[in-house]
Amino acid sequence: MPLADYKQYVAMDRLPSIWCPGCGNGTALKALALALAELEIPPDKTLLANGIGCSGRVGDYVRCHRFHGTHGRTLAFVTGIKLVRPEIKAVCFLGDGDCAAIGMSHFVHSARRNVDIATIVVNNFNYGMTGGQFSPLSPHNAITSTSSSGKPEPDIDICKLADVAGANYVSRTTIYHVTEMKNYIKEALGKKGFSFVEIISPCPTYYARYNKLGNIIQQLEWLKDKFIPIEKYNQMEDAEKENFFWRGRLTDRNLPDLLSAYTLGSRG
């Protein structure tokens, strides 16, 4: 039964993890392990690459190949790994600061090149490991340790950016929607080309405390109430949209990925 097989990807002897009680990184790792087990991708053909930050610790708890890149540069390293070892199933497990601030340019160009990488971004709306500073993905007016009266800058929709940059698969879900999260990761892993899943995660230690979102149960309820299906979101009035976020599949297409475009070449 696939459910039992997920443990072959997880280093159970290195647990408990470093993450705070209720942190979504562990839930996302479990969803990834379950998706890998259901697709029967062997651990010796799987590469889990991660950057720096809370989500960067995920590599300590896996049994497949792992790569710990420098801050934000993980996608650039994995592009190189994919060119040399195209048979490897590459998964990049990044945080919101790692992907959208420090590694923004690598992210946009990996999507533009359509490299065959499944990218999972665990977005907890702040830099959790360094004390809760705001990231480019923190919502407008969010209270963090570097914006005590509300974040003055607008945020960026990283999913829409991945879409216009040329990614083959883009979706967004939350830690509350566990089955949907596993299914989206499974779809991303099965897609040839750049696939991207943004997972909104609670940060019980910093973001939730500063923004008075309550305990971990109330934070998960907040995710459940605020993140509505994209079809419903698109029908809303603009004023109403400001109170909600969307989740769902944004992009699903089959453009040729970097390696197949490279092999075929423009010469025909």
Next chain:
Amino acid sequence: MKKANVAINKDLCKKCTICVHFCPRKVFRIDQDGYPIISHPEKCTGCRLCFLHCPDFALEVEEELDD
């Protein structure tokens, strides 16, 4: 109806109590140390929602056939 056994590993549990609150059948309760314990094992249907929600790999659900 299917029956299931829930096993909690206290060495991995961080007492976040997500399993206690999101169980649709209220199988769990919180003990005096703050850990989840199973108070109504007969109510469990084996939906695995607690297993999927647990961030710390501390829960396992094993199904068994009812006689």
